[in-house]
Amino acid sequence: MGGTKGVNLEAVQGKLVTQFQTMMGSQRPRDEIADATMRETARLLCSMDVADATPLLVQTMNASKELEAGLHYALCLRYMKSGWDFHSRLQVLNWYETTRDWEGGNSLQGYVRNVVAGICEGLSPDDRKEMLTQWQQRPHATRLLLSISTPDNVKDFDQVVGNLLGDMEKMPGHASLQEMVSLTIEALGKSDSDASRATLRKLFDTYPDRREQLARQLCNHPDEDCWPQLVKALSFGDGTTMQQCLKALTAVDRKPEAADDFRAAILAGLKLNDQGGMLAADLLQIWTGAEHHAGKDLNRAIAFYQGWFQGRFPQAAPAVLPQIDxxxxxxxxxxxxxxxxxxxxxxxxxxxxxxxxxxxxxxxxxxxxxxxxxxxxxxxxxxxxxxxxxxxxxxxxxxSQVISDQYKSVTVFTKAGLVHSGMPVPNTGNNDAVVLLLSDATRITIPKSEIEELVPAKVSVMPxxxxxxxxxxxxxxxxxxxxxxxxxxxxxxxxxx
CATH class of the missing domain: 1.10.760 (Cytochrome Bc1 Complex; Chain D, domain 2)
Known part of the structure; x- marks a missing residue:
């Protein structure tokens, strides 16, 4: 048999690129056959990973007026490995920004997202940093980048994400930014670096309306530095946040001393009840060093620690859920x-x-x-x-549920048998008397010589x-x-x- 000559692959690729360019530059309207030919040529270029074709496909994708055509070329680009530069991928994100209003349901949006996410896999850490700093130009694309990036994917990750969140918090009226803020916080939570965790703690202290989410991110890498934030979240968190914080606190080698911290854990157990309340009992067993011996009986376990609390802090308000009259x-x-x-x-x-x-x-x-x-x-x-x-x-x-030590009330018993409860007024200039602020916002002055006993009150002066x-x-x-x-x-x- 006679031999066959080898195919010159480079020549074939070159001809395909030239053919594609010719079709791109044609001034004549393309019919269905021409469109199909152009799309099939794009597929061939993609399958052979022809580097020179990448910028052409990007240009064609952006120029496509029909949804289906643009998505076809985007899908081809998803599998192109060669021919990329920063500008080309930036053009893809610019195109993605225009797709956010496409109608077709979640399946279409999810499909487009996955295609573009695949294209972004090749972004370098420097590229991602640059694109994230330009977030206001491409908010839709920024949400995608945040969701698919890890700390190792972005140069100067902590600084970039921290600045991003700071910029967005200056525009609280923009409802469309809320998802991006959440994604930014989640991005910080992916990192176990000291800088990221310090940023999360600072944000927790600064932005109360985001504390549940920030606390959950701190739970990813619990340590002694975030202990105060995790304990604080027990007082106001939703069920999921309280459970995650309770579990995270068991992994931190620190025990509380203040009554309010123990009370927060007990109340968390009462609030969660059978939806995770035993996590509070587990934590309290570690904190107190006292076993409840209640097995899985949450009510008995919490009652045990309520009794322990009252014995340890007799002057503190009892650890019971507030009853609103x-x-x-x-x-x-x-x-x-x-x-x-x-x-x-x-x-x-x-x-x-x-x-x-x-x-x-x-x-x-x-x-x-x-x-x-x-x-x-x-x-x-x-x-x-x-x-x-x-x-x-x-x-x-x-x-009276939570009273800061700085503003705790006292009860004064006088030698004449009178009893007054109120908050001591500091710096009155009278060292021979105690001045109390009463619940009706008036004051009473009691000479120290008439006082028989002064004890902490369990009720706030605020009525x-x-x-x-x-x-x-x-x-x-x-x-x-x-x-x-x-x-x-x-x-x-x-x-x-």
Missing amino acids: IEKTRYGLDQLVKFLDQDPKGQAGDPVKGKAIFTKANCIKCHRFNNEGEGIGPDLTTVRRRFQRKEIVESLLTP EGLLKELNLDDIADLFAFIETSKQNEEPAQRAAK
Whole structure:
């Protein structure tokens, strides 16, 4: 038999590239046959991984007016390994940005996402850094990059992601950014570097409305540095967050000393009940060194640690879930949180009216807000940068549930048999008397010579029922005013100016 001559593959590839360029440059409208020929040529170029074809396919993809055609060339590019540079992949992300409004259901969007994610696999750490710093030009593509990138994939990962989140937090009114903020936080959570974890802790302390998610990311690599944040999250977290924090805390070699930390774990167990409450019992067994001997009986286990708590901290408020007396408060916790978070009326309050309500309710007799009010109770100037809205609601409905050591009340027993409870007023200039702030915001002065005993009180001086006389519109206005505290400077910063 006679031999056959070998095929000159480079020549074939060159002819295909030339043919594709000719079809691209044709001024004549393409019919179905021409379109099919062009697509099949693209497939051949892709199967042979012809480097010179990559920029041509990118150009054709971007020029395609029909969804199906653009997606065809994107799919071809998904399997191209050669011929890529930074500009070419950037053009793919520019194209992907235009697909976010494509109609076709989640399956189409997911398909397009997977195709582009495959193309992005070849991005270098420097490329990813550059693209993420340009996030405002391509927010849709940035969400994709964040979801598929790991710390090793991005140069200067901690710095890039930290800056990204800082930029986005300056634009809180953009609802479309919420998913990207979440993805950025998740990206930080992927890293076990000290810088990433320090950023997460700082964000936890700075952005109360994101604390559940931040706490869950800290749970990925629990250590002693994040211990305070994980314990704090037990007081307000949702069920998933509380469970993850309880489990993470068992892996940290640190035990609490303060009553509030033990109480937080006990209350977490009570809140979770049979939906993860035994995690609290497991943690308390480690923290206290005392076995509950209750097996899987959660009620017995928690009751055991409630008894232990009362014996260890007899002056502390008992570790029981708050009981809201609707007759005193008029509103329930879930009712108000749902109203403020989900009801349009709850989010449409007038801060000017809210300030008037804040004053009328005697809040300024105990609290400072900017340059107004008394500094006896906690300064509320930046309260929404320190607490979630639901925490503030809870403190108004059940003020004795959590009381800072700095603002704990005392009960004074006089030699004449009188009993007064209130918060000591500091720096009164009278060293021979104790001045108490009472629950009605008035003060009483008691000479020390008349005092028989002074003991810590378990009840806050802040009265229950502060919201009872307010209707829902008033409450929306009040919280609209409180919400302005997010923009206020810290009192220390203002004083330094």
